[in-house]
Structures are given as C-alpha cells and as structure tokens.
Amino acid sequence: MANLDRYRVNQKKFSLKDFDTKDKTERSGSKEENEAVLFELASEINAYQDILHAQGKHKILLILQGMDTSGKDGTVRHVFRETDPLGIRVASFKAPNSEELAHDYLWRVHQQVPRTGELVIFNRSHYEDVLIVKVHKWIDEAECERRYKQINDFERLLAETGTTLIKCYLHISKQEQKKRLQERLDNPIKSWKFNPGDLKERESWSDYSDAYEQAIRATSTEHAPWYIVPADSKTNRNLLISKLLLNTLKKLDLNYPPVPEAFKSIVIND
Numbered sequence: 001m002a003n004l005d006r007y008r009v010n011q012k013k014f015s016l017k018d019f020d021t022k023d024k025t026e027r028s029g030s031k032e033e034n035e036a037v038l039f040e041l042a043s044e045i046n047a048y049q050d051i052l053h054a055q056g057k058h059k060i061l062l063i064l065q066g067m068d069t070s071g072k073d074g075t076v077r078h079v080f081r082e083t084d085p086l087g088i089r090v091a092s093f094k095a096p097n098s099e100e101l102a103h104d105y106l107w108r109v110h111q112q113v114p115r116t117g118e119l120v121i122f123n124r125s126h127y128e129d130v131l132i133v134k135v136h137k138w139i140d141e142a143e144c145e146r147r148y149k150q151i152n153d154f155e156r157l158l159a160e161t162g163t164t165l166i167k168c169y170l171h172i173s174k175q176e177q178k179k180r181l182q183e184r185l186d187n188p189i190k191s192w193k194f195n196p197g198d199l200k201e202r203e204s205w206s207d208y209s210d211a212y213e214q215a216i217r218a219t220s221t222e223h224a225p226w227y228i229v230p231a232d233s234k235t236n237r238n239l240l241i242s243k244l245l246l247n248t249l250k251k252l253d254l255n256y257p258p259v260p261e262a263f264k265s266i267v268i269n270d
Contacts, residue, residue, distance in 0.1 A: 004227070004240075004243060004244055004247060007019075007227045007228055007229065007240065007244075008220075008225050008226070008227055009216055009217070009220035009225065009226040009227070009228060010220075011217055011218075011220055011221075014213070014216065014217045014220070015213065016171065016209060016212065016213050016216075016228070019171055019228040019230060020230060021171050021172050021173040021176065021230050021231065021232045022173070022230065022232045022233070023230035023233075023236065024230075024233045024235075024236045025230075025236070026236050026239040026240045026243065027233065027235055027236050027239060031235075034235050034239065037239065038078065038235070038238055038239055038242060039082070041079075041239070041242040041243065041246055042078075042079065042080070042081055042082035042083070042242065043082050044246055045079070045080070045082070045083060045242065045245060045246055045249065046082045046083045046084060048246070048249040048250070048254060049083055049084070049087060049088060049119055049249070050084060050087075051254045051255065051256055052087065052117060052118075052119060052249070052252070052254060053084075053086060053087030053088075053117045053118070053119075054117070054256050054257060055117060055254060055255060055256065055257055056116050056117035056257075057116060057117065057162075057253075058116070058117070058162065058164065058252050058253075058254070059113075059114040059115065059116055059117070059118060059119075059120075059158075059162050059163040059164065060114060060118075060119045060120070060163070060164050060166070060245075060248065060249075061113060061114055061120050061122065061158065061163050061164070061165050061166070062119070062120070062121045062122070062166045062168070062241075062245060063122045063125045063127070063165065063166065063167040063168065064076075064121065064122060064123055064124070064125075064168055064170065065124065065125060065127050065131075065167070065168070065169050065170070065212070066169055066170030066171070066172065066231065067170075067172055067177055067205075067208060068177065068181075068195075068198045068201060068202070069172065069176075069177050069180035069181060069184075069198075070170035070171070070172045070177075070231050071170050071172070071231055071234055071237055072123045072124065072170065073123065074234060074237075074238070075168075075170070075237060075238060075241055076090055076121055076123065078234075078238040079238055079241055079242050079245065080121075087117055087118055087119065088118070088119045088120075088121075089114075089118060089119075089120050089121070090120075090121045090123055091112035091120060091121070091122055091123070092122075092123040092124060093108070093109070093122070093123070093124045093125060093126075093128060094124075096108065105126065105129040105147070106126055106129075106150065106151075106154055109122075109125065109126040109154075110154070113158060113163065114163060116162070126151060126154070127151070127215055127219075129147060130144055130147050130148060130151070130211070130215045131208065131211050131212065131215060132201075134211045135204050135207045135208055135211050145218075148215065148218040148219055151219050152218075152219055152221060152224075155219070155221070155223065155224040156221070156223055156224070158224075159223035159224060160223075164248055164252070165223070165224040165225075166225075166227070166244055166245065166248055167219075167220075167224060167225065167226045167227065168226075168227050168229050168241055168244070169212065169216060169226060169227070169228050169229060170229050170231040170237060171228050171229060171230055171231050172231045172232055173232055174202075174205050176231075176232045177202065177205075181194070181198060181199070181202075216228075227244055229241060
C-alpha cells in the first residue's frame with residue numbers, strides 16, 4: 001500500500017494551507033475503476049474486522065472531524081458498506097444535554113469508546129469541546145489550552161489500554177461547502193439535511209479553520225496522530241480513509257482464536 005505518511009500531521013511544521021483540499025492523489029483511472037478499488041478495500045476491511053471481533057483483543061477508534069458538509073456521514077456509508085455490523089458501532093456527538101453538562105466534557109465521550117474486539121467510529125467527537133466553544137468564545141484561551149492537555153492525556157490513556165486511534169480531519173474548501181449546501185437546498189432527497197444554522201456557522205469559516213489548525217497541532221501525537229484528508233473529492237476522501245484504516249488493521253496482530261481442544265472431539269449426531 002502506498003506511503004500515507006504525507007497526510008500525517010507534523011506538529012512543528014503543520015499548517016492547513018499546506019494541504020490541498022482538491023488533491024485527488026488516491027484516485028486513479030475512471031469512476032468505474034475507482035469504484036472497484038473502493039469495493040475491494042471495503043471487502044478487505046470487512047475481512048479484517050471479522051477477525052478483530054472474533055479475537056476480542058484489540059480496540060480501534062476512528063475519529064472523523066470536519067466542517068459542515070465535509071462528508072462524515074458519507075465516509076461511514078461508503079468505507080463500511082461491506083462491513084458486518086456485528087462488532088462495529090457509530091457514535092455521534094450533538095450539543096450536550098443537561099445530564100452531560102452536569103459532568104466534565106469528556107464524561108459522555110468515555111462512555112462511547114470501543115470495547116475489546118470493537119471498531120467504533122466517532123462522527124464528531126470530544127474535539128467539539130475545543131472548536132465551537134472556542135469560536136464562540138464560550139471558553140477562554142487558558143481553558144482551551146488546558147483542554148488540549150486533557151485530551152492528550154485522555155487519548156494516551158486509551159492508547160495505553162489497548163485502543164488504536166486514527167484521527168481524520170476531512171479538509172474541504174469554502175467553495176466546496178457552498179456547492180454542497182446548495183445541493184441540499186435543491187435536492188428534495190437531501191433537503192432534510194439542511195440546517196439554516198449552518199449558514200450562520202459558515203460566517204465564521206476563518207475562525208473555525210484557525211481553531212481546527214490549533215487543535216490539530218496541539219493534539220497530533222505519536223499515540224494518536226491526526227491525518228489531513230483532502231475531501232473536495234468524495235471518492236478521494238473515501239479511498240484515503242479506507243487505506244488508512246486497512247493499513248492500521250494490517251499492522252495489528254490479528255488472528256482468529258484457536259479452536260478449543262474440547263471442540264475437536266465433539267460429534268454432531270443426525
């Protein structure tokens with residue numbers, strides 16, 4: 001598999017401007033050929049995930065973050081389209097309810113992390129607590145810096161207790177977001193996704209870009225690296241995340257559990 005390190009964030013040198021949202025490097029050939037590759041990747045992911053679930057040893061957490069319309073839902077739908085739902089779970093994080101607000105901001109997140117043998121996808125995550133709250137100045141800079149450190153500690157805890165983390169920022173341009181928002185308005189099948197509040201948040205595009213850049217720079221670590229996924233092309237996005245996930249699965253010591261000795265003498269009668 002091609003070297004994917006160029007998408008990995010280097011804390012010291014990182015800037016979002018260094019990553020082209022229109023990059024289509026992971027695509028090759030025609031639409032039909034890309035679709036065939038994506039199907040092959042999805043089938044391989046399914047095969048490895050079956051072993052992951054059966055073995056009950058490893059835990060994988062895939063975190064998807066990005067601007068509105070960047071394709072978090074679409075990523076889940078396409079990358080995992082061949083995956084058996086047994087042993088896989090999606091957790092989404094909306095505005096916290098009163099019960100969640102009564103606890104620390106990581107409380108609700110910790111409840112959703114994967115158990116052994118499970119692959120969990122976070123559609124948005126604890127990073128919302130250093131993004132929207134920062135942009136709207138609901139927390140100050142000092143609190144934001146504290147949260148970066150707390151998030152690093154939290155993710156280190158997960159890594160040291162057997163969770164493999166893959167954090168993907170779906171990087172789209174403001175022009176592409178405009179196109180996708182308009183598609184939601186124009187297409188009756190997609191209009192249910194449109195939220196007028198997204199237009200208000202769009203006015204803070206620059207502030208959100210800065211907040212993402214700062215958060216990613218502060219929290220891309222050896223045990224929980226960030227990957228910048230060029231996402232103006234949906235196909236490129238799906239191919240790259242599929243490859244990142246498959247590459248991670250292949251590095252794990254995945255094997256079906258051995259057949260118990262007692263099973264070998266069992267005879268199933270007619």
